[in-house]
Amino acid sequence: MLKKYPTTRYILRSGGWYFLTFLVAISVNFVLPRLGKANPVDIIIAKHGAGKTQHAIQVKEEGYLKEFGLVKLDPDGAIVRDADGKPVRSSLWSQYVSYLGMCLRGDLGTSFMNYPKKVSEIVIEAVAWDFALQLPAIILGWLLGNILGALAAYKRGVFDYLFFPLSLLVCSIPFFAFGMLLKYQFGIVWPIFPTTGGYASNIHYSFSWEFFSNASYYYFLPFMSIFPVLLGGYAIGMRSMGIYELGTDYIRYASYLGIKENRIISYVFRNAMLPQLTGVALNLGNMIGGALIAEIIFSYPGLGTTILKAIQGQDYTLIQGTALLVAIMIIAANFTVDIVIAIFDPRVKAGMAGA
Amino acid sequence: MPIFEVKDLRLHYLLRYGDKVHAVDGVSFSIEQGEVLGIAGESGCGKSTLVNGCMGLFIPPLCPTSGDVLVEGESLMNRTPKDIRENVLARKVSIIPQGAFNSLNPTRKIKNFAADLINSHEKGGDKKAIYKRLHDRFELLGMETDRVLNSYPIQLTAGERQRSVIGISTLLNPKLVIADEPTSALDVTTQKAVIKMIFDLLERKIFSTMIFITHELPLLRHVANRIGVMYAGQIVEMGTAEQIVFDPRHPYTKALMSSMLSAEPDQKQRKPVTIDGAPPNLVKTIAGCRFADRCKETREECKICKQEIRIVGERLVRCQYAA
Amino acid sequence: MQGYHVEKRGCGIKKCLKSIIRYKGLIKYSKVIYNNYIIMIKTDRLLNKPESNKKGKKMKEIKRYSVLFTACLCLVFPGCTKKKGGAVDITSFPREKTMYLAGVQWGDPTTFNPLDQNPSFPVWFPSNLMYEHLVIHNTLTNKIDPLLARLHSQTDSVISFVLNPAARWSDNTPLTSIDVKFSYEIGKRYEDAPYGYIWDYIDSITVDTIAEGEGKAERVNFYIGKEEDNPLAILDVMIQTVIMPSHIMEAKIKECNNDFSKLLQDKMDKDPVVSGPYTLYVYSNEKVVCKRRDDYWGVAVLYQNRLPKPEFIIHPIYKSNEHASIALQKGELDFSSDYMPRIWMKAKAGVRTWYSSAPYFVPAVIPMITINCTRYPLNDKAFRRAMAFAINYKNVNELAFDGYSPDVKPGIILPFGIEKAYYAEEDVQRHGPAYNPEMAKKLLADAGYTSVLDKEGKLDYMINWKGERIPTLYIKVPTGWSDFEAMVKLVTKDLRAAGIDVREGACDESLYYQSQMVGDFDLFMDTPAGTLSPSLPWSRFQSIMSARNWRPVGERMTENFGRYNNPEEPGYNTTVDSLLRIIPALSDEAEKIQAYRALNVIFMQDQPTLPLVYRPEYFFEFSIKGWTNFPTEENPYAPPQSPCFGAGRNILWEITLKK
Amino acid sequence: MKLLVNLLKLPTFVFSVGLLLLTIFLALLGPFFYPIDVISKVGPPYMAPNAEHLLGTDNLGVDMVSLLIAGLRSSLYVGLFAGIIATAVGTFLGVYAGFKGGWIDDLINMVTNLFLVIPTFVVLILISASLTEGRSLELIGIIIGCTTWTWTTRSVRAQASSLKARDHIALARVNGAGTLKLAMLHILPYLLSYVFMVFIIQVATGVAMEATISMIGLGPFDTVSLGIILESAMNNDALNDGIWWAFIPATVLLTVIVFSLYTLNTSMETVFNPRLRK
16 A cells, blocks of 8 residues: 555654654663662752651651652552561562653653652743743754855855854854853943843743843843854855755756756755755754753753753653653654655655655 | 857966966857757867857856857857846757756756746746646657656656756757767667757757767767867867768877777777877967877977968868878 | 634643644644643644645645644743742832842742742741741840740750740731641651651640730740750751641641642642741742732731831842852842852952951851761771871862851861850860871871872872771762862862872762762761751761761761761760760750860860861852841841841841932 | 875865864973973962963962863863764764665664764763762763764765765675675775764864863863863853953863864865765
């Protein structure tokens, strides 16, 4: 049946592989935190346990172990104890099964460190800021980068001679150092832009225009610390693709035929753009905790620092929850790019039909 | 009045440190309506530079030194690239590129690519009319026009792509068509098919005058009326097809013919002889004959005095000792 | 925008982004439930049909995807803008009515339930803005100031407090002894309630009424536990246990049918019933905002009818304390209790501290290196004393701590403030080690240790008198704690210079915490007894030297992590534990001084830990750009504490707006 | 060697090689010209630059220039280490996947995506959390190497599969060459120049990644690297006290290394990239 629809077969096949990757990713995310010697319950007890009596600590620890499903429970919920009364730790496998069950139900469990807060709550509150900061940067960077790259490739004159080394330089400054320089120059030496926080601390969330204008005022420096690196990256990618396309026979033939110049540029742009999509997929994928460094330097709200603290505190559920989201984002982005390329690029489509 | 004339054309490439490569150094010929001129020569003798010159495409680093190119009396020299692009290219002079089978934009359907050509040269015209016009032209080429027009180049066979390129190049009925090695990198059978196709296009008057550039001399015998042999940027011999193939006078043409495998009955048993050495470096101007150091019958004077082209046995030869 | 409409479902149910595809004939509706909106998006066949020749098919598809995408985006954004806690009428807080303080809350605010192990600001136990304690321990005057009650009498068997009859909850129900008994007895009812351990020190709580002024007042008596007999520890707990509204809490307990962990799930962040001057107004991951309660019962009784000056108190949450210092210099932040390097460079930007010159802050706690006294060669007293002699304390203070600490004296009694009475200079001179590398080398040689140098003359390793090689010792310190890391770097440099083979053992924060209680370390950097409480300096000795509930290495031990003075071993020094037992119960000052001096001498001789610097429990930095008249050395109307802690709250009443 | 000759004609190539050699020269031979002392205290913390100490001191009073030289050395070391691993793994998988095709190609593609999904610093923390003696330069190099090879695999695979169609491979296959021999003898030499360019990019990524990781506080223990210098500058509030010498020289050095490597790569692109070369 599928022979007739090569595109659908291609999508299903790559979809299958991506799903397999997703499953393996989930299990790796599950196993990785548990490899470490330290486990979160010990850490929480160590942090708050000083000065308490033995007994209180014992009870507190068992409470946590039960809450996070790390111990075996007999049918009526009491902890199964071994010979000398120590709670028997539930096997890795049973934890894994319960973890998968929770994943399918969409309940990512409660975080160890910020105890009563659900992982999904933590994520929802912070993820909007991650998107707000990185989505425009990626999309704008991609569009502008490609346009500039194509122009640089086509008009090899002064524009390319000036633009290319500059974008290369911007790309090679590690973006956190770039953030620090921006903060130092525009936040402290010339205090034009605020360098701390997502919005002024004297206002609170509201749909009012005043909040959005203030938030965008605070938004400028973190955005500028991410945007040029993306812009430069895409521009360079597009420029080398553009130069390669310009060297091809069909462009020379088109110019021999006297086809209009901007039409030729659109050919170059279109054919060079598709490989650039894979780059976008990667960036879109890492949006969840991606702007970690911008968050630390500008104290910008977002999920990055939460994930970092979770990992340092071996907070299993938060790590698994966020890693799950990152996995979904990356695989979804890659998969959609695969589909888009399959639909829009005849070369690939023909390849599919043949393969 | 010749439809296309080249008068003592000199072209050079500007290199990085100001020195110039005189790829074409004094070429002149003229073509009448309905005539096919063949140009043969080793690779690197300036054939493709000549093609750019004939089309008036002087994009840096190529720039004209002197001489003139006339299409129906209209000169192509010192005109703005925009003017050339609008009035000359594809209207008066059109080209069938070298690697024709991958000269089509892989991500656009043939009909859209052709429509771009039409829209670039003629104002507007709705899609239906353009499609009909393409349909008629491609019918002439003997292909399943509906399938070809609506498919991507990658879905066509090499032959179909070749024919589409020829169809597109001749769409606006150009006065002169330059075929730049249409048969290279093709196996012999498709070569035959392409030649046959070019012939019946000529008969059907889709285009009449043509310059056929190749390095396979025997092939030219079937196609061209007149053949010019180029070496190191100059025409060394020009005459009718029979004269050049069967009775070459210039040492280079003789050597070229002897180094060719030819399917002709009387040539079958001959073993091809290679010409040793390589074409001279065209950066510095060469006083004497450019073929002197590779020529078998070279003499002292060859290297010193300048070889002018002169009539020997009703053909033009650029060698003073040619019999 | 055709093909997409939003209907508002009953608010309050929050679901994470879940998409349920429901087929209606060929047209597929994807139903996206997000927060409290349901979005029905009409998307026809998502999987694209094979090459249909219809013109513009692809354009329509792209348009549809972009509609879906923008819809999600603009809905995701308000996801973070939903209001939390109470309706918010005004969205901006006027600068002249707001006080900004930082340094208490790190990380996202999680819960405001006083029963939680680690609630967020302002419910966190030392703070008394929302839930108040019975009394306040004024760290400046070392007296017990009245709050909900006043200290009535203290004998060696009972401590009694008289409740202030005027005390009221925010829902106007009076605050009575029932609330007090509930707050303390909850520890008995649920094993893992935060203040369970008070019942180790008291036997019972009784309530009776006495005449007070014209009316009657309730008196609460705490009977001191016989076997512990430790009134100091009781006072410690007294100033930490917050009094909770029993009528609200009992209702909640009934609601979760007596399941404590379910009770903890309740964040109590919506219109909480409080007794303090401020209540939780609104909070997000970026800040917590408290609003002044004009009907606070204490206004008339405690503060002569004066309301606290700031109407709002905002605690911005920063991601690193560098941001606090920038905000303070810009005047956006009024008060911070974070560590801030080079405070003197920030004076011109209007940043002030308690003392106007070094050491800038009032010391209260001692960061020190805890030594694992069970591991060879650290179990040898001479080796430990040699280490104490080898450290250049002045250098550590100047380089790693910006000179914020006065000169460190041997022993662990602070020669300042409350503990000054128990400090004896002659003991310190006789027993105390000082920076003297030669003496350290001599002590090592006498104890039979020799340091082997490598060819460049740098220390390679050490061997003992039998010639066996001594393993290298590591000082565990978590990466990322920059001030501790700097101290350990300097200490390792000094110790190696004196021939002691010690290296910096930077490790991951999780490993650092895990290894403390189970004794899985050579040495590690820590601040035992890190909170300023009436029981100091007893609690410091207790948490370093007490062998009371001893656990072998491998099991968790809640105090004396270095396992000094092992009761089973012959060298067990009984006087340490007996002194620790009797000091809290001593009432006569002279005996107390005698006992503390004896303990300090034993400490200096055995040197179980290496005290490095003195530092305040919380730093005390304020900006004079917003509010002025903060307490300082010259104007000490309140102790150097954050305005939300203990007696520091009086600052809120005394500060004046800078015009 | 003809390639090398016309490479040297390119001004960008000469510029970038010069820059790179300068940094390597500074790293390796620096100690001979300037006494490197990363331990002892030579002045008060964050002392302003003066004649004797060209770039002043850091928060522990250690001379900044010696810190920078030692830091440069270890950053280059980690970058090189990570680059070698990433390129080796990436090339092997890329060639194998590109050449074999079919389900093996999909399998390797899946493994690559898998590594994309797990962010580097998750792996780093979890591994460092289980090691007691802490993170050495080699360990960081290995981890960066093991998580950044995905980019190499993808580009090498694209190259390998485009070369597979070239005729000389078909010719070799006709006279019975095994897959491995075929790959080694025919594909790899053709790709060697491209792999070298990829190696340069991987080294640049390694250096930048090391700096990023130590910024989060997961850098190498008790050794100095450019990332550690930047981290201590940020942690000790150097920015808003205007202590520029704590972070600007380190940033400049980092940028110079990465910039020279990138320009080296692009200058070689036009000459080496087999796709451009017909």
